């Protein structure tokens with residue numbers, strides 16, 4: 220029996236900084252790479268027996284770009300004392316900084332629910348949908364919205380409450396377009412862009428943590 224190494228610690232050097240990389244060998248078919256902004260490190264999941272040089276060239280190609288994308292998402296905090304980005308506008312909420320997490324969450328959730336309930340009703344009519352979706356809001360880490368077609372509800376990420384209303388609505392259109400098509404094929408985007416022509420610009424603002432949608436990050440051309 221030959222034991223396989225399960226995990227290794229590497230260092231990835233980029234722009235004069237060393238970033239730890241945990242390389243996990245797993246029973247999988249392709250490489251997966253994550254950058255963790257809090258830890259400032261990478262986690263790379265690699266298939267067993269994958270050539271080391273290929274992992275290295277994969278890191279060289281993707282790691283820096285991935286890190287910058289993740290960092291830009293964490294660029295501005297939606298809170299600063301009592302100042303909260305609410306629907307894309309810095310808004311003073313008296314006493315907000317003294318509230319506990321539960322109270323903050325409850326308040327923001329209600330704000331978003333109120334907005335989404337009205338918006339989704341309007342958009343369902345506009346898109347001639349037969350389904351009336353129930354709106355749910357919860358904290359989600361990696362998704363902005365999920366359409367549970369079977370249950371007839373759509374769950375939205377609480378984080379959306381900080382964004383400008385048309386940016387939030389682009390997520391509503393996206394999830395409602397899944398009423399027509401489940402996947403993200405050409406037909407899906409045709410429906411989506413018909414109702415939300417500026418979808419891609421709004422979507423970019425979302426990915427950049429650009430709450431007011433007015434300060435797009437200039438990107439170096441991606442090679």
Ligand SMILES: [Zn+2]
Nearest residue numbers: 393394397403
């Ligand atoms: Zn989708």
